[in-house]
Amino acid sequence: QSVLTQPPSVSGAPGQRVTISCTGSSSNIGAGYDVHWYQQLPGTAPKVLIFRNTNRPSGVPDRFSGSKSGTSASLAITGLQAGDEADYYCQSYDSSLSGCVFGTGTKVTVL
Amino acid sequence: QVQLVESGGGVVQSGTSLRLSCAASGFTFRNYGMHWVRQAPGKGLEWVAVIWYDGSDKKYADSVKGRFTISRDNSKNTLNLQMDSLRAEDTTVYYCVTYNGHWPNGFGESWGQGTLVTVSS
Numbered sequence: 001q002s003v004l005t006q007p008p009s010v011s012g013a014p015g016q017r018v019t020i021s022c023t024g025s026s027s028n029i030g031a032g033y034d035v036h037w038y039q040q041l042p043g044t045a046p047k048v049l050i051f052r053n054t055n056r057p058s059g060v061p062d063r064f065s066g067s068k069s070g071t072s073a074s075l076a077i078t079g080l081q082a083g084d085e086a087d088y089y090c091q092s093y094d095s096s097l098s099g100c101v102f103g104t105g106t107k108v109t110v111l
Numbered sequence: 112q113v114q115l116v117e118s119g120g121g122v123v124q125s126g127t128s129l130r131l132s133c134a135a136s137g138f139t140f141r142n143y144g145m146h147w148v149r150q151a152p153g154k155g156l157e158w159v160a161v162i163w164y165d166g167s168d169k170k171y172a173d174s175v176k177g178r179f180t181i182s183r184d185n186s187k188n189t190l191n192l193q194m195d196s197l198r199a200e201d202t203t204v205y206y207c208v209t210y211n212g213h214w215p216n217g218f219g220e221s222w223g224q225g226t227l228v229t230v231s232s
Contacts, residue, residue, distance in 0.1 A: 002155065036218035038156070045206055045222040046148075046156065052216070089156050093215035099172050100146070100158035100215070 003028060003094050004103035011109040012080045020106045022073040022090030028101060030071035033093040037066055037075045040087045049088070050075060082110050113137040113221040115207045120226030127197055133190040133207030133223055141165070141185040144210035146219055147192050149203040157203070160192065161210055170214070174200075197230045204228075 005023045012018040022035060029035055037050040048057055050066035053073065065076045073092075077084055090103035119131040133145075147159040160171045160181040169181050180193040190207055204225040211220035 034216040034218070038219070045224055046219070047222065048218055048220055051211070051218045051220075057220075091156075091158075091218065097173065099170060100161070102148075102156040102158060105155040 002104045003097065003101050004090055004092060006088075006090060006103040006106045008104070009107045009109060011111055013111045014080055014082065016080050017076060017078045018080060018108065019077075020075045020088050020090075020108070022075070022092075022103045024071050024073075024092060024094075026071060027096040028071075028092045028094040029068065029073055031095055033095075035066065035068050035073040036091045037064075037073075038089045038091065040089065042086070046089065077108070080108075080110055084108055085110050113209065115209070115221060115223035117205060117207050117223045117226035120205065120228045122229045122231060123197055125197060125199060125230055125232045128193070128195045129197060129228060131192040131194065131205055131207075131226060131228070135188045135190065135207075135209075138209070138221075140183075140188040144214070144217065145181075145183060145190045146206075146208040146210050147181060147190075148206045148208050148219065148222075149201075150206070150225070151200075151203040154203075159205070161214065162190070163214075168214075194228070197228075199230050199232050202228060202230045 034052045038046040039049045040046040053068040094101045114136045116134045162181045207223040208219040209221040
């Protein structure tokens with residue numbers, strides 16, 4: 001069982017804005033460790049979408065943004081597109097487990 | 112461009128061993144820490160292990176500690192994962208991943224396509 005909890009699914013119409021939460025605790029996000037986000041398109045390997053809480057790698061559209069507050073982090077997708085249908089995972093470090101931890105994953109569906 | 116090609120996956124019996132390898136190219140391998148991350152079919156991502164850029168330190172998930180060993184050969188641009196005492200729950204796709212940044216705040220920058228390990232009982 002992951003220590004970072006995400007909603008199993010979120011959905012939205014094309015053009016809409018959706019957000020994905022990543023809820024942790026005082027031993028991971030709340031302790032100040034960075035949060036990173038990954039997108040996994042069907043049948044492919046994950047790809048980094050947001051690193052160090054708010055940073056986008058080159059090539060990632062600015063429709064994707066990350067934020068972090070307290071023991072949680074969020075990924076926002078604006079102007080939702082059909083190509084955004086994928087699984088999304090947050091990742092951080094947990095001091096109690098002494099290792100990297102991934103979120104439970106969220107499936108984004110474009111209606 | 113960065114290429115990470117995993118190999119060594121397959122079907123093995125429970126209790127046996129398997130060695131995965133990852134051939135890296137397109138970047139200066141010896142400058143990067145490296146991860147293994149795994150994903151069971153239809154399930155989420157699970158971190159397995161990390162090794163420092165020079166091999167001087169290694170960290171493992173509790174689920175594999177004492178059974179798996181991560182290693183690297185910077186002269187051959189190769190990352191390895193020796194998996195012993197395999198269990199049914201080790202049946203997953205294993206990804207080789209570059210670790211960008213300083214432990215423990217780094218992230219998985221580049222990912223291989225993965226290699227499937229199936230452990231049968």
